[in-house]
Amino acid sequence: MVLNALLKAHPDLVVEAEALATRILDNAAWESIGDEVEHALRLLPLKALGARVGYHPGRGYTHECDAASEIVEETLAPYLDDITRRLALGMTASAHQTAAGVLAGLHACDGEHGGDSLLGYASEIQNYAYSVFALLKKHRAPLPAALYEVACPNWMHLYNG
Numbered sequence: 001m002v003l004n005a006l007l008k009a010h011p012d013l014v015v016e017a018e019a020l021a022t023r024i025l026d027n028a029a030w031e032s033i034g035d036e037v038e039h040a041l042r043l044l045p046l047k048a049l050g051a052r053v054g055y056h057p058g059r060g061y062t063h064e065c066d067a068a069s070e071i072v073e074e075t076l077a078p079y080l081d082d083i084t085r086r087l088a089l090g091m092t093a094s095a096h097q098t099a100a101g102v103l104a105g106l107h108a109c110d111g112e113h114g115g116d117s118l119l120g121y122a123s124e125i126q127n128y129a130y131s132v133f134a135l136l137k138k139h140r141a142p143l144p145a146a147l148y149e150v151a152c153p154n155w156m157h158l159y160n161g
Contacts, residue, residue: 030151033079033101038108040075044118068121076102076128080135087139099132099143100151107152129158 006013052067079102086095110125119125129152136142149156 030097030100030104030147033098034104034108034151037076037079037102037105039105041072041105041109041119042117044071044075046116046118046121048118049121064121065123068118069123071118072122072128073131076131080131083132083135084139087136087141092141095136095139095141096143096147099136100147102132103129103143103148103155104151107155110154126155126158129155133158 048071049064049067052062052070053064055061079098083095083098083102086092086098106125106128109119133143152158
């Protein structure tokens with residue numbers, strides 16, 4: 001809101017603000033995004049399941065594995081939205097960096113299924129990679145194989161770009 005008000009008051013800054021925003025958005029590095037995603041996933045508190053597990057009127061019974069999967073999906077949603085936004089702006093390389101980062105973060109958490117963290121209750125971590133693939137496929141912007149292989153080297157069997 002403040003930025004919009006400022007740009008309305010100073011329309012001569014619109015072009016410069018758009019250029020700056022483009023540079024910031026276009027400066028994504030998959031490694032840092034991967035670290036951010038891994039950190040976000042590993043810090044999901046196990047106690048977050050408490051409010052979601054069990055019987056809920058109008059919804060029925062929610063199993064802890066379903067609740068954990070919902071929480072993981074909600075954690076990944078802003079990153080998927082960011083990929084969509086970058087693709088819509090024609091920033092395919094930046095979207096690929098973000099997608100590779102999400103995949104790298106997921107890959108770093110592989111093997112947590114069955115553990116005693118929230119990720120231990122969620123479905124196999126590689127299953128969440130399919131939402132990234134579906135998003136890129138929808139926009140006809142498959143991730144370059146070389147970037148995919150670097151971001152998540154043991155998951156080449158998932159790749160069908």
